[in-house]
Amino acid sequence: MDEHLVCSTQEIPEGKAKGFKISENGKDTFFVTRKNNQFFAYLDVCPHYNSTTLPWKRHEYTDVKGEHIVCAAHGALFDIATGVCIQGPCKHQRIQKIPIRIESNQQIWISKKTIKAFKL
Numbered sequence: 001m002d003e004h005l006v007c008s009t010q011e012i013p014e015g016k017a018k019g020f021k022i023s024e025n026g027k028d029t030f031f032v033t034r035k036n037n038q039f040f041a042y043l044d045v046c047p048h049y050n051s052t053t054l055p056w057k058r059h060e061y062t063d064v065k066g067e068h069i070v071c072a073a074h075g076a077l078f079d080i081a082t083g084v085c086i087q088g089p090c091k092h093q094r095i096q097k098i099p100i101r102i103e104s105n106q107q108i109w110i111s112k113k114t115i116k117a118f119k120l
């Protein structure tokens with residue numbers, strides 16, 4: 001099989017996100033978020049400083065209202081659907097989108113090619 005099961009869509013509530021680590025480096029390397037019942041995956045790296053992760057604690061990627069992705073270190077706000085920074089020190093830059101696939105049984109998959117390309 002050339003895909004890796006990430007999770008079920010039921011594991012990610014509306015307006016929230018969940019971080020994942022495919023490698024054994026001890027930290028989440030990407031996350032999946034849900035808005036308007038659509039799912040988006042991104043690298044867990046702020047474009048302001050490429051070594052800074054986004055959440056203030058594990059799985060806390062979105063603001064209180066679930067409307068934006070937040071970089072806890074810089075206060076940057078990112079559009080959930082596009083990954084574009086709409087406010088903060090990296091305005092107009094974007095977080096790196098990761099392609100995912102959702103099956104009819106509501107399982108979210110990521111290709112092993114993507115894992116290798118992004119060093120997840």
